[in-house]
Amino acid sequence: MKIRLVKHNNRKKAFEIRASGKALQFPYSKVNPRPRGGDPIERVFVDKEMGSESFTYVLESGKEGTVHIEQVLEYNQDPRLLRDALLYRLTIEAQNRLKRSALSKREIIRRLGTSEVSP
Incomplete structure (x- = not known):
């Protein structure tokens, strides 16, 4: 997802x-360095070097910070x-349980019914 404007x-x-x-x-409370009354934001821009997937802000003191679109999307739920994060966690958990299982791969596939059985 590309950031168009910030x-x-x-x-x-x-x-x-x-x-x-x-x-x-x-x-502002989720960024580091955090803008304050004595150190406000001087400018903010879409970071083209990051493929427009993040934005960078510069404080009056010269400190700068970058925020990736994934941080913004996560905050906004x-x-x-x-969905992608849940699917990833479920996949990792399934892989871990398969490693700990005493069943063979062939038996797991048979029980899941993911392949046709030849007569």
Whole structure:
């Protein structure tokens, strides 16, 4: 997913991101270094070097931070990202249980019924 536009909103204390038709927000409290009253955001831009999949912000003090789109999607609980993360965790758990199982691969395949049995 590509970030098309990013703005900072000091009133809401959050970044406003437009990515693939979605309007998302990401709070200042989740970034490091964190913008403060004495060290506000000077500029924010979509990072083309990262393939437009992240944005970089620069504070008045010269410190800068980068936020990847996956962090924004995770914070906003994007359904696709949550689905993919759940599928990944389930796959890893299934692989671990298969390793610990005393059954052979052939027996597991037979019990799952994933292959046709020849007569």
